[in-house]
Amino acid sequence: MMNLFSVRKPYQSSKQYTAKVFKSYLRQNKISQSFSKKGCPYDNSVAESFFASIKKEEIYRHIYNSYDHLRNCIDEYVIFYNEKRPHASLKYSTPAEYEFTST
Numbered sequence: 001m002m003n004l005f006s007v008r009k010p011y012q013s014s015k016q017y018t019a020k021v022f023k024s025y026l027r028q029n030k031i032s033q034s035f036s037k038k039g040c041p042y043d044n045s046v047a048e049s050f051f052a053s054i055k056k057e058e059i060y061r062h063i064y065n066s067y068d069h070l071r072n073c074i075d076e077y078v079i080f081y082n083e084k085r086p087h088a089s090l091k092y093s094t095p096a097e098y099e100f101t102s103t
């Protein structure tokens with residue numbers, strides 16, 4: 001019973017370790033990381049909208065048999081989202097069409 005109250009020691013896959021590795025990876029690859037203010041999803045509304053869409057239109061509607069199956073379905077959804085799905089905010093064109101016409 002006393003083991004239930006023992007102090008946990010960090011190990012290699014702890015949040016602190018993975019955060020340091022992640023930050024190091026970002027630095028090495030010249031990737032900047034940004035955060036929204038807590039409770040303020042409007043700071044990153046484009047990303048928030050995308051994740052809401054992928055959850056409603058793909059993830060919550062399917063059962064995945066494996067990680068590979070999930071990964072393939074998400075890859076297919078991203079292609080669909082960018083190349084086939086019209087977006088009201090883009091005058092009902094796809095992101096690919098919108099980018100092509102605005103360059």
